[in-house]
Structure formats: structure tokens, C-alpha cells
Amino acid sequence: MAQGVPPTSSPSIQLDTIDVHGQGENAAGPVSGYVATRSATGSKTDTPILEIPQTINVVTADQIRAQGAQTVSEALRYTAGVRGETYGAASKFDSYTLIRGFKADLFLDGMRLPDGSATTDWTTSVIEPYGLERIEVLRGPSSTLYGQSGPGGLINMISKRPLAAPLREVQIQTGSFGRLQGAFDLSGPVDPQGKLLYRLTGLGRLSETQTDFIDDDRLFIALALTWKPTDATTLTVLGQYLRERDGKTGFNYLPTSGTLSPNPVNRRLPFSRYAGEPGFDRFDRDQTSVGYAFEHRFSGNLSFSQNLRYTDNSIYLRGLNRNGELLADNRTLNRAAFRIDAATRALTLDNRLEGRFQTGALSHTALLGLDYRSENSQYDVGRGPASSIQIFNPIYGSPVVDPGINFQRKDAELRQLGIYAQDQIRFDRWIATFSGRHDWADTKTRTYNVGPGTTVRSSTDDRAFSGRAGLSYVFDSGFAPYVSYATSFQPTAETDFAGAAFRPLTARQYEAGIKYQPNGINASLTAAVFDIRQQNTLTPDPNPARSFARVQLGEVSVRGFDVELRAQPVEGLGLIASYAYLDTEITQSTVVTDIGKHLPSAPGHQGSIWADYTVQAGMFEGWGIGGGVRYVGSTYDAANTVRIPPYTLVDASLQYDLGKLAPSFSGAKLSVIAKNLFETYYVTQCGNVPGCSLGARRTVLATLSYRW
Secondary structure, eight states: OOOOSOTTSOOSSOOOOEEETTEEEOTTSOOSSSOOOEESTTTSSOEEGGGOSSOEEEEEHHHHHHHTOOSHHHHTTTSTTEEOOTTOTTOOOSTTOEETTEEOEEEETTEEOOOOTTSTTTTOOOOOGGGEEEEEEEESOOHHHHSSOOSSEEEEEEEOOOOSSOEEEEEEEEEGGGEEEEEEEEEEESSTTSSEEEEEEEEEEEOBOSSTTOBOOEEEEEEEEEEEEETTEEEEEEEEEEEEOSOOOSOOOBOSBTTTBOOSSSOOOOTTOOOSOTTTOEEEEEEEEEEEEEEEESSSSEEEEEEEEEEEEEEEEEEEEEOSSOOTTSSEEOEEEEEEEEEEEEEEEEEEEEEEEEETTEEEEEEEEEEEEEEEEEEEEEEEEOOOEETTSOOOOOOOOOOOSOSEEEEEEEEEEEEEEEEEEEETTEEEEEEEEEEEEEEEEEEEETTTTEEEEEEEEEEEEEEEEEEEEOOTTSEEEEEEEEEEEEOOOOBOTTOOBOOOEEEEEEEEEEEEOOTTSEEEEEEEEEEEEEESOEEEOSSGGGTTOEEEOSEEEEEEEEEEEEEEOSTTEEEEEEEEEEEEEEEEOSSGGGTTOOOTTOOSEEEEEEEEEEOOSSTTTTEEEEEEEEEEOOEEOTTSOOEEOOEEEEEEEEEEEGGGTOGGGTTEEEEEEEESTTOOOOEEEEOSSSSEEEOOOOEEEEEEEEEO
């Protein structure tokens, strides 16, 4: 198994640590292997995962490395009940990730990433996984601590931060589709006293993809500086930049006939088929963010923390989409041109005062916080005609006129202020968690319909209380049952096709589960049953002429259970196993025919297992082998008229520690990873947004890394 940064490295923010299974782990720092025991995502305090009354799963940097994940969605492939890559291999977004059937909210270092408000996700941040220490999945409503968020849960990504012990790593990667990638990760003290630490992480990639004419070129750079003027004060500045150019369209929709269903005349469409026009299509993305994390301890029991981040995201996109199904000849596909200019600027601020104290036999960890979020987004759309294409034998090169911005312009402002409080109360082995929050959320939108020259303005002024109550009992054996109740509140600046504002989405969840971290074994087990109900759910507009718009339904019910096991029972062996069951149903709707339908893209069954082993002694010492199986059950489109079949995929890995070959190679490792080893052909989704999406074909990556 790939080994992470030694757990003795000091994180950028000093937190109390507890030695679990011999690991000095804290909520913000690295994890050696696959099993994390502490997290701040579920409580905003450094807390053992056993004591948090919600399900939390942690994907560590070692797992990302061992499985060769190239996106955050790929890194979540073996996490229970999480479905990423919904829009297939051609998608350039992680925002379409589902948790317990609902769209996940994306956070970085505990602060919400911009979601574009009015841009229907086009400017949602994309995070490079090489720049992450861990990815944490918190299931269930989490508005109490984080403000507006959905009922399924959130994904909180933890950036790599400066280390007190020097770290130097370089990587070279090649593989399928002409991939050439280089990366580096450098960290350590700047001064002899270790009061100033740095970390510089970068990645550059030139690569094609499985789809003709779609590239995957990327430039990423992140700089972090930690200043510790005293033992009580820490300031970490975090900044990063991501750039993508000429990636063509963010999606590649293909007709149902020839992908999901057999074409009566022609063969099945290959993974590589491109429905756009390479001479016209374009996709440019720029992301910049800068912020800081500050902490000061007034005493051993009282501390203040403040996190701030400013983000500026923009995309320029033009391309061709399929327009309807195949014509009567079963090969001609009509197309239409579109163009999108979108940008989002967001400022997030989170202040927290934490106190630890006793009242008689009760031990308290109390938290009082105030956070603020401001987001301004712009979304300009143009549409125009384009030539058709013989999709089974395409000839590219047809001229396409850039439509400009001739359809719609939309601007949105979102302001949210929240004040929250939490108390984690311990009595013997009992832990009760009570949280409450009040939000003030204001949104303003201006929709200008270019054709008729009409402008629609809308605004909302929402106030809401959200809360969470949970109770856990931690046995000496490491067994911890719990129950919890939580609510969520999610205002949105998005509007319907006519520009009318949507009502806030609200939800509640009941959850009961068990967590287990056995003594003497580096392992963790989480299992939970849950019942979620969400009101005012959004769904794609059923009118094909409004394919980019959404409408608001009534109530959705999701019930089920999920279980995940992570273990390293012996040196060199790592195991991950997960399973999730979902029963989704629309229980109330403004469209009567929708009642009883399933949520789109939410599989009823989903499971996976991964294992790897590195030989510890003998003639094969240093060799490692691994493999995994992923199963995703059948799903439906939004109208529930199209069923997407289940699929099973196999992954494999082989690695060698070159230091076992000769001492001069110490620190060098070579790995080869194959994803979808047997090149299973599968469809990830079909919907009223034009067409079906193909999944990722077999991809082989070879990586040479060197640490010193």
C-alpha cells in the first residue's frame, strides 16, 4: 500500500491529538493508510469519528494515490452510497455527485465552494485531487454548521498544508490517450526555528481522452504558508490556481439508439464517438482562490478560529448538442449550437469560538460561530443552428456560426449570514450533541430574455432555523451506536425558465447507526439506516425547449441504509468494502403524474470492494498488487421513462518499491493502475438534457514517484 506523510508531521493548525492505534492523528492532518479516526467535518471541532452522530467517511491521500484517482469523483468510487461521474467520462465537473440520492454540496477546508447560483453549476469549482490531504463525506442534512446545504450530505475536501518535517516529492505519469503528466509536492520549514512553514504543490498535464477531440489539459499550482509566531497562534495562507484550455464541450451527449439501446441498422457507438464539431467547440476554465485559516488559543480551554476565502471562477464554452433523437434513417443526428459565458465571484467567512469546560459530571465542548457568504454570478447563453451529422460515420468540418449571446442573460446575487451554536456533552461514555442555527439569506436575480427583449427581476428574503440533535454511546470495545435528527435549509438564487424565484428547499432526516473501531486492529466500520424527506425539490424542466431550466416539485422521500468497512488488519494489507440501498420516491408534486416516480440517477443498490497487499519480506518484498470491483444498480431518467441498466467494473493495480531493488533508489516507487480493466461498455445517464452519457473505458496509468 502507498504510504502517506508520516503522522508525526505537525499540521498547520495546532489541535489536541489522541493516539489511536499508535497513530498521532488530528482532524486537519494526513492519515497513514486508509483508516481515519478523527474529523472536524461533522462538528467543526477536532473530534473522534466515533463520537459524531452522523455517518462520516474519509478518503485519504494514500487511497487517492493507490487507486490512481484523477478527479474528486473518481476518488469517491469506493465510498458507500456516493455516486460520482453521473454525466460520464466526458464531463468536466465534480458537482454532479450524489449522496443518498441528492446532489452533494462541495466544500473546501470547511467553507462552501461557489455553486454559480444562477449558472446552473457551470462555474462550480473543480478541485485537483493531488492538492488534497483527504476527502471527507458527511451524510445527511448539515445546515446547522454550514448554512445552506442539501439533505443528502456534503463533501469537504482538505487542502494539503505545510509540514514541519521536510517533504519533497516529484511524479511523472503516462498512460492511455497520450497522457503526459508531471507533479511536485514540496514542504518544510523556511526558518531554523520552524515558525514559518511552506508547501508548494503543482501539476501539469497534456492529455487526450477516450472521446475524440476532447482533451484533458490542466495546469494547477497551490501555495500554502503557515506562520506560528507563538505556540498559541497560527496563521495559514492558502492560495491556488487552476487553468484548462481547449477541452471542447463539458459534456458529450449521444443518442439513445446506439448507446442505451441497440441501433436497428448500425453498430453500437464507440466510446470515442464525438457528437460536436472540433473546429467550433471550445471549453476554457479559470479558477483562482486565496484565503487564510487563523487560530488563537487564549488558554488551554478557549480558542478562536477564523477562516476566509475569496474565489473567482469563469468559463467560456461553445459547442454543439444533439437536437432530438436519430432521424428515420437511424444514423442522422440533428445538432444545435450553443454558447455560454459564465463567471462567479464568492467571499466566504467563518468565525468560531470554542470552549471546553466542566459542569459537575458533564464535560462540554461548546462552539459558537458566525459565518457569512456573498456570491455574485453571471450566466449568458446563446443558441443557434448547426448542420446535422451522420453519427455512425461522422465527417467533421462543417462551418458553424458563433451565435453570440442571443438567448438569455442572467445575473444573481446571494447573501447569507448565519449564527450557530453547538454543545458536545460527555457523561461517562455518553455523548450528546445539540446544534442550532439561524440563517438570513437574500437573493436577487435579473433575467434578460434577449429575443423578446424582456427583463424579469426577482428577489427572495428567507429566514430559517435548522438544528441537529444526536446521542452516542462509546463502549470500551470501540463499538458506538448512535441516533440523530437533523434538518436542512437551502435557499437558491436559481429561477425557472420565466425568471421566477424558487422557494427554499427544506428537509429533515432521522438516522440511526453504529460505528466500530476495534481495539488492537486498525479498522473502522460505519453502518446507518435513514429516512429523509425534502420539500420544494428541483428537477429538470420537462419541456425540451427549456432543457437548461428547472422546475420545482413538492416532496421527495428517500429511505435506505449504507455500510462501509475500512481495515488494515496486518502490515501491508488494505481493505475497503461498501454497500448502500436506496428507496426513492416523489410523494408530492405539482405535476400529478410525477407522484410515485424515483429520483433520477439514484441507484437502488450500489456496492464495491477494494483490496491491496504489499509483500513485506522475501524475494518479492516491495511488490504490491491490488484490485477492486464496483457495482452500480439500475437508475432512471427524470421522467422515469428510460431505465439505465446496472453495470459492474473491475480495477487493478501493480506497484513496486524500487528502494528494495537497490539502496540508491530509496524513495522511488513505480505503479501501474488499470481502471475498468475489462473495458465494460456502459451508460451512466440519459435524460431530457439531450442524450445519453457513456462511462469511462479502460484507462491504464503508469506513475513513477520519488520522495526524498
